[in-house]
Amino acid sequence: MFTSLAGKTVMVTGGSKGIGKGISVVFAKQGANVAVVARNAEAAERCAEQIRKDGGSANSFQGDVADLDSMKKVAQSVADMFGGIDILCSNAGIFPSAAIEEMTGEEWDTVMNTNAKGSLYAIQASLPYLKNAECGRIILTSSITGPLTGYKGWSHYGASKAAQLGFMKSAALELAKYNITINAVLPGNIVTEGLENLGENYLNEMAASIPLKRLGHVDDIAYAACFLASKEAGYITGQSIIVDGGQTIPESLDAMA
Ligand code: NAP
Secondary structure (H helix, E strand, O other), rough: HHHHHHHOOEEOOOOOOOHHHHHHHHHHOOOOOOEEOOOOHOOOOHHHHHHHHHOEEEEEEEEOOHHHHHHHHHHHHHHHHHHHOEEEEOOOOOOOOOOOOOOOOHHHHHHHHOOOOHHHHHHHHHHHOOOOOOOOOEEOOOOOOOOOHHHOOHHHHHHHHHHHHHHHHHHHHHHHOOOOOOEEEEEOEEEOOOHHHHOOHHHHHHHHOOOOOOOOOHHHHHHHHHHHOHHHHHOOOOOEEEEEOOOOOOOOHHHOO
């Protein structure tokens, strides 16, 4: 489908599970070399192994996006193994729930450090290699929650996801001189291990509020990321694509009838 991804190297943070795993598998199917990054080395290796078993090119790398030194080591190892980094999918993220009245500073910091600062660190670590790429690409996994919508218990999460987009606008300007584009995918409710942990009630409530009447699949996000990573998308930077089955469109319950 996206022929220009064949032979490119993509580093996927949070690539071991959920949306990141979907991104890893789909990029591998386009012929890309995939670096699967996560804190849990076994889970990352399971994903890489599955890709190799299916005929793709992948390796796992243990790393923590909230730790710059860790990300620098990962990026160096990825470049050593595959000869560079062409695409960064900054996808790792967490979404614990905490009410504002009870939220501790530590809870706030953990979410911001992983979701927002984690994107900065993944970019800083891979930038020396992206600068050498023919056309470097960065794709952020943000969310509809924060930039567009809210949900009780996710004020810190929403702030972190909106922060990614604010960061992206200035990053697009700073990175343009290297011919690197940076864009974001804003998923709605996508079935992943993380989402399933929120329980059946949450999943049912969300499915009912989606015009296309189904929760999203990880491939729905992965294909949007593939497009933004492709050579064909080279004139798009600093932009967001909402992939939510239309969930953010209705103005009222009547609009869904
Ligand atoms: P998930 O199933 O819980 O997977 C999260 C991934 O991130 C795992 O691979 C995890 O591996 C990794 N990760 C977490 N913290 C990390 C850290 N500090 N360093 C490196 N890797 C880390 O979550 P998901 O649902 O796929 O979500 C992925 C991204 O999509 C997140 O940014 C999330 O905000 C966004 N998103 C998801 C949805 C949805 O409906 N699922 C909707 C909107 C946005 P380890 O724990 O082993 O590190």
